[in-house]
Amino acid sequence: GNSVTQMEGPVTLSEEAFLTINCTYTATGYPSLFWYVQYPGEGLQLLLKATKADDKGSNKGFEATYRKETTSFHLEKGSVQVSDSAVYFCAHRANAGGTSYGKLTFGQGTILTVHP
Amino acid sequence: DTEVTQTPKHLVMGMTNKKSLKCEQHMGHRAMYWYKQKAKKPPELMFVYSYEKLSINESVPSRFSPECPNSSLLNLHLHALQPEDSALYLCASSQGRGGLTEAFFGQGTRLTVV
Numbered sequence: 001g002n003s004v005t006q007m008e009g010p011v012t013l014s015e016e017a018f019l020t021i022n023c024t025y026t027a028t029g030y031p032s033l034f035w036y037v038q039y040p041g042e043g044l045q046l047l048l049k050a051t052k053a054d055d056k057g058s059n060k061g062f063e064a065t066y067r068k069e070t071t072s073f074h075l076e077k078g079s080v081q082v083s084d085s086a087v088y089f090c091a092h093r094a095n096a097g098g099t100s101y102g103k104l105t106f107g108q109g110t111i112l113t114v115h116p
Numbered sequence: 117d118t119e120v121t122q123t124p125k126h127l128v129m130g131m132t133n134k135k136s137l138k139c140e141q142h143m144g145h146r147a148m149y150w151y152k153q154k155a156k157k158p159p160e161l162m163f164v165y166s167y168e169k170l171s172i173n174e175s176v177p178s179r180f181s182p183e184c185p186n187s188s189l190l191n192l193h194l195h196a197l198q199p200e201d202s203a204l205y206l207c208a209s210s211q212g213r214g215g216l217t218e219a220f221f222g223q224g225t226r227l228t229v230v
Binding site (some may be wrong): 032034036042043044045049089093094102104106107108109110111 | 206
């Protein structure tokens with residue numbers, strides 16, 4: 001079946017530290033991959049996406065590369081800020097038909113806290 | 117405009133009440149979704165509408181009744197809910213069901229059932 005596995009959190013970092021949040025997936029076919037961010041009390045915001053192997057998604061200093069060979073989509077940022085404190089969700093979405101067509105499957109989420 | 121608007125933001129209802137959650141988007145998206153999110157958990161898919169027709173129902177109890185009156189609006193009618201239904205209800209939309217198109221989420225309705 002389709003699933004997404006994220007590294008367990010919470011993750012606590014000091015400002016300007018390097019961030020990696022691991023994400024691996026299982027899926028039939030070639031899904032699109034996404035990172036969403038959720039700030040306290042808010043809905044989900046799309047952070048970045050990649051739709052095919054070797055694509056790199058990037059936004060606001062965050063990056064993730066679609067690695068088909070390792071079925072991974074790890075999130076990285078070179079220098080985190082206090083304002084990056086949030087919950088980060090990795091997700092995939094089936095591209096082809098079938099009962100899962102269009103279904104967005106989320107990982108468990110990783111809580112990131114950045115201290116000044 | 118990449119906005120999905122949900123109303124109300126907060127809702128408290130009794131177990132015998134009937135209420136509705138509303139969702140609106142003006143991006144011309146033809147797929148709309150309801151998700152339920154419990155605290156510290158990922159969103160769980162409830163329903164998918166594609167071109168105003170129900171495409172996916174993830175075995176949601178009948179006390180939740182979705183409705184898509186037109187391509188811009190999505191409602192979730194609530195009746196005889198239980199306290200365990202208290203959660204953040206998120207609406208999302210995308211250009212189509214295809215995975216190449218990203219889903220945009222609203223801010224959610226925080227529902228408390230008393």
